Amino acid sequence: xxxxxxxxxxxxxxxxxxxxxxxxxxxxxxxxxxxxxxxxxxxxxxxxxxxxxxxxxxxxxxxxxxxxxxxxxxxxxxxxxxxxxxxxxxxxxxxxxxxxxxxxxxxxxxxxxxxxxxxxxxxxxxxxxxxxxxxxxxxxxxxxxxxxxxxxxxxxxxxxxxxxxxxxxxxxxxxxxxxxxxxxxxxxxxxxxxxxxxxxxxxxxxxxxxxxxxxxxxxxxxxxxxxxxxxxxxxxxxxxxxxxxxxxxxxxxxxxxxxxxxxxxxxxxxxxxxxxxxxxxxxxxxxxxxxxxxxxxxxxxxxxxxxxxxxxxxxxxxxxxxxxxxxxxxxxxxxxxxxxxxxxxxxxxxxxxxxxxxxxxxxxxxxxxxxxxxxxxxxxxxxxxxxxxxxxx
Numbered sequence: 408x409x410x411x412x413x414x415x416x417x418x419x420x421x422x423x424x425x426x427x428x429x430x431x432x433x434x435x436x437x438x439x440x441x442x443x444x445x446x447x448x449x450x451x452x453x454x455x456x457x458x459x460x461x462x463x464x465x466x467x468x469x470x471x472x473x474x475x476x477x478x479x480x481x482x483x484x485x486x487x488x489x490x491x492x493x494x495x496x497x498x499x500x501x502x503x504x505x506x507x508x509x510x511x512x513x514x515x516x517x518x519x520x521x522x523x524x525x526x527x528x529x530x531x532x533x534x535x536x537x538x539x540x541x542x543x544x545x546x547x548x549x550x551x552x553x554x555x556x557x558x559x560x561x562x563x564x565x566x567x568x569x570x571x572x573x574x575x576x577x578x579x580x581x582x583x584x585x586x587x588x589x590x591x592x593x594x595x596x597x598x599x600x601x602x603x604x605x606x607x608x609x610x611x612x613x614x615x616x617x618x619x620x621x622x623x624x625x626x627x628x629x630x631x632x633x634x635x636x637x638x639x640x641x642x643x644x645x646x647x648x649x650x651x652x653x654x655x656x657x658x659x660x661x662x663x664x665x666x667x668x669x670x671x672x673x674x675x676x677x678x679x680x681x682x683x684x685x686x687x688x689x690x691x692x693x694x695x696x697x698x699x700x701x702x703x704x705x706x707x708x709x710x711x712x713x714x715x716x717x718x719x720x721x722x723x724x725x726x727x728x729x730x731x732x733x734x735x736x737x738x739x740x741x742x743x744x745x746x747x748x749x750x751x752x753x754x755x756x757x758x759x760x761x762x763x764x765x766x767x768x769x770x771x772x773x774x775x776x777x778x779x780x781x782x783x784x785x786x787x788x789x790x791x792x793x794x795x796x797x798x799x800x
Contacts, residue, residue, distance in 0.1 A: 448527075456486070456623045486620075537560070679697075685769040688768065701782065709781040715756075725743060
């Protein structure tokens with residue numbers, strides 16, 4: 408039986424062209440990859456492998472997100488870190504971006520030194536073709552999942568533990584999202600940690616396990632391959648987790664059901680671009696710019712994560728008011744100045760009214776760079792706005 412006709416392959420000059428070998432693939436589209444944007448969340452062992460693969464492929468724009476700094480333990484698992492990074496104070500995202508840029512100068516790599524739970528602007532995800540999660544805890548995955556759903560951007564989650572790992576693709580509107588996959592035991596652990604998540608030094612200590620560079624290589628490669636398939640319109644299996652069992656070199660799949668009542672499935676719809684930046688624009692500036700796009704009078708900034716307005720000392724009963732309110736308290740800032748006891752009973756605000764906080768800059772109110780925010784008018788209508796004045800590319 409004769410094979411069906413196929414498109415011709417352009418044979419590139421391997422001695423002259425950097426990406427010549429890829430031209431032998433029938434699905435490969437160099438222009439598509441060169442123009443693509445990826446957001447890699449997590450710059451540890453898995454993040455190093457993912458960025459390495461993206462850079463070797465010639466991925467056009469890569470944002471690397473991490474709030475941590477390089478430690479000695481990272482050197483055994485992370486290909487881009489060096490002994491000179493340890494103790495230097497250099498953020499992981501910066502070290503990774505610099506070294507990856509040396510590997511392939513064609514790639515435009517941006518370090519984003521922020522945590523994902525309130526410190527990463529949604530604009531990064533809105534402008535991305537794919538998000539790759541290289542995280543080590545459930546709280547961070549929940550945050551990325553919610554942001555990806557709002558931005559309607561696909562994300563590929565990777566997880567590693569000793570010899571094993573897993574990969575899952577989550578497509579907004581198709582199949583289960585990450586939140587849909589969590590069971591009762593997962594939520595018990597999350598609830599225990601979430602009760603203290605307003606304290607910066609405790610917010611990320613959930614689900615950390617031992618990892619090796621070998622399993623990071625395996626899972627990181629699988630994640631980028633899924634990203635390539637998404638970019639080229641090839642079939643993927645949304646809401647399905649592939650489990651790789653390194654001890655026996657086997658793999659199996661779990662197909663999760665999409666939960667129709669899952670609160671993470673909210674999409675923000677059309678986003679209006681505003682020429683504002685969070686560092687200089689005040690809440691009054693934002694509401695004024697939003698006015699032409701809402702039927703009523705803009706009155707409040709809706710928060711995706713409640714802000715802390717006040718705390719109470721359990722010893723002396725003193726109420727510590729925070730102005731402006733904070734999303735997270737840094738270590739040492741959660742104690743009574745008189746009793747030195749740990750402050751408790753945080754008073755949380757879901758919205759910030761112009762009458763109370765209009766003069767504060769958006770950054771002072773906890774809005775990160777290049778965020779997408781929701782504004783509500785006095786009739787209860789809401790609209791999403793991108794702070795396009797912060798765009799880095």
